[in-house]
Amino acid sequence: xxxxxxxxxFPPRGHEAKRISIVDAAAGVFCREGxxxxxxxxxxxxxxxxxxxxxxxxxxxxxxxxxxxxxLTERCNTGIFATIATFPDQPKDLEADLIGFAVRLNQNxxxxxxxxxxxxxxxxEGERYPELFAxxxxxxxGRTWPAxxxxxxxxxxxxxxxxxxxxxxxxxxxxxxNAELQTTFMLGGTPREDEVLQSATNGxxxxxxxxxxxxxxxxxxxxxxxxxA
Amino acid sequence: xxxxxxxxxFPPRGHEAKRISIVDAAAGVFCREGxxxxxxxxxxxxxxxxxxxxxxxxxxxxxxxxxxxxxLTERCNTGIFATIATFPDQPKDLEADLIGFAVRLNQNxxxxxxxxxxxxxxxxEGERYPELFAxxxxxxxGRTWPAxxxxxxxxxxxxxxxxxxxxxxxxxxxxxxNAELQTTFMLGGTPREDEVLQSATNGxxxxxxxxxxxxxxxxxxxxxxxxxA
DNA sequence: GACGAATTAGACAAGAGTGTCTAAATTTAT
DNA sequence: ATAAATTTAGACACTCTTGTCTAATTCGTC
Numbered sequence: 001x002x003x004x005x006x007x008x009x010f011p012p013r014g015h016e017a018k019r020i021s022i023v024d025a026a027a028g029v030f031c032r033e034g035x036x037x038x039x040x041x042x043x044x045x046x047x048x049x050x051x052x053x054x055x056x057x058x059x060x061x062x063x064x065x066x067x068x069x070x071x072l073t074e075r076c077n078t079g080i081f082a083t084i085a086t087f088p089d090q091p092k093d094l095e096a097d098l099i100g101f102a103v104r105l106n107q108n109x110x111x112x113x114x115x116x117x118x119x120x121x122x123x124x125e126g127e128r129y130p131e132l133f134a135x136x137x138x139x140x141x142g143r144t145w146p147a148x149x150x151x152x153x154x155x156x157x158x159x160x161x162x163x164x165x166x167x168x169x170x171x172x173x174x175x176x177x178n179a180e181l182q183t184t185f186m187l188g189g190t191p192r193e194d195e196v197l198q199s200a201t202n203g204x205x206x207x208x209x210x211x212x213x214x215x216x217x218x219x220x221x222x223x224x225x226x227x228x229a
Numbered sequence: 230x231x232x233x234x235x236x237x238x239f240p241p242r243g244h245e246a247k248r249i250s251i252v253d254a255a256a257g258v259f260c261r262e263g264x265x266x267x268x269x270x271x272x273x274x275x276x277x278x279x280x281x282x283x284x285x286x287x288x289x290x291x292x293x294x295x296x297x298x299x300x301l302t303e304r305c306n307t308g309i310f311a312t313i314a315t316f317p318d319q320p321k322d323l324e325a326d327l328i329g330f331a332v333r334l335n336q337n338x339x340x341x342x343x344x345x346x347x348x349x350x351x352x353x354e355g356e357r358y359p360e361l362f363a364x365x366x367x368x369x370x371g372r373t374w375p376a377x378x379x380x381x382x383x384x385x386x387x388x389x390x391x392x393x394x395x396x397x398x399x400x401x402x403x404x405x406x407n408a409e410l411q412t413t414f415m416l417g418g419t420p421r422e423d424e425v426l427q428s429a430t431n432g433x434x435x436x437x438x439x440x441x442x443x444x445x446x447x448x449x450x451x452x453x454x455x456x457x458a
Numbered sequence: 459g460a461c462g463a464a465t466t467a468g469a470c471a472a473g474a475g476t477g478t479c480t481a482a483a484t485t486t487a488t
Numbered sequence: 489a490t491a492a493a494t495t496t497a498g499a500c501a502c503t504c505t506t507g508t509c510t511a512a513t514t515c516g517t518c
Contacts, residue, residue, distance in 0.1 A: 015463095033265065034353065040506070127261065176405060187355040210438035282494085282495060289476080466514080476503080480500105486494085
């Protein structure tokens with residue numbers, strides 16, 4: 001019935017397709033209901049499989065949960081690194097380019113389904129599985145944050161920015177760019193596109209007011225004086 | 230046996246004391262285990278009362294949960310407004326004063342027991358009780374953020390800062406000052422005192438680089454030009 | 459079309475948690 | 489000291505969930 005077009009590749013068929021739909025459904029249910037409240041029957045229904053199939057694939061509830069977190073971390077990481085690759089190394093218009101980067105990062109990695117689910121699971125169950133989330137910390141922020149910091153360092157080295165500590169600058173960049181989305185994130189919502197753009201725009205403007213290169217020499221000296229005082 | 234020192238006041242005795250210890254214990258258990266995973270027997274044990282007393286005071290699990298959120302919101306609000314009252318309106322040393330304010334805000338309101346619990350409950354159960362958390366949004370951020378923004382507006386009016394939109398500035402201030410604490414918050418941890426100070430120091434420095442008054446007129450004009458472009 | 463692997467529905471035991479009830483004990487106020 | 493209110497321990501019915509098992513069915517492959 002089905003042509004033998006792409007053996008062993010996408011879109012996954014049969015067995016593998018079920019594994020994925022189970023993990024996807026489980027991610028949604030774990031997020032909505034929390035680990036304790038998540039009902040395996042419900043996961044099975046949402047995945048469109050029988051309960052027994054869930055157990056066949058993943059053993060038990062806890063193993064399923066671990067599989068979900070691992071899957072989400074991996075998929076999010078892929079997205080984040082793909083987006084970091086679009087960081088403006090030699091910007092034509094620094095402000096516009098950084099805003100674009102910030103918006104891409106939010107839309108593709110943080111506000112999408114996987115990002116939202118992963119964030120929620122970490123917030124909700126992080127304390128219950130210290131080893132698992134230590135692994136996430138190492139694989140996730142532990143790899144992505146330095147990668148972003150390195151891009152800012154390069155921008156500074158290229159003379160586009162006046163930053164002292166690229167790691168601090170990277171964290172502050174993310175803090176600024178998401179400053180207006182905090183409440184939405186807290187409540188588990190997804191910000192609208194225009195909210196993301198607005199927050200990114202305001203954040204980048206402030207970031208450049210602080211670190212942009214057109215600042216007077218005097219103010220840089222003042223900064224140094226303050227630091228040494 | 231007990232002297233009739235302070236009728237009807239603190240420290241609460243008997244009935245009222247039990248109500249408080251139940252809510253306190255419930256807050257801890259709801260946070261650790263999530264709503265579905267929270268066990269009323271465990272809450273009773275941690276509160277040092279019998280299970281029946283929990284039901285006598287609060288009816289059922291859901292009503293108890295609502296009482297917990299309301300209590301935490303109220304207590305946190307009290308702390309935040311008390312801290313906002315210490316905002317430096319006429320700073321001697323703007324940088325030091327703002328750092329002090331940021332540290333106080335974190336230590337007294339965001340990183341303390343109540344703040345941590347409330348944050349976690351909102352993140353965890355926010356979507357399940359829309360009306361309850363709409364109420365929190367209104368009573369919490371809806372009142373505190375404008376109050377902080379007003380203080381920044383006053384600082385700008387007094388010539389200490391060059392900000393255009395006080396609401397944006399307030400959100401960015403909080404974003405910057407907490408930039409280095411995000412991961413800890415995510416995992417439900419409590420940052421160490423020196424981490425709070427470090428993050429606040431770095432955040433305030435950047436904030437003042439962006440909004441401090443000693444910036445050249447030229448850069449302000451450039452900012453205006455960019456905004457109109 | 460036929461074979462083996464995977465999936466399904468359903469029943470099932472075991473365990474855990476909620477919320478109620480009762481009778482005894484304790485606290486509090488008078 | 490006494491009466492009223494509160495608290496307690498324990499038992500209880502009820503529901504829900506997990507994880508296993510079995511027999512029938514469907515699917516993928518040759």
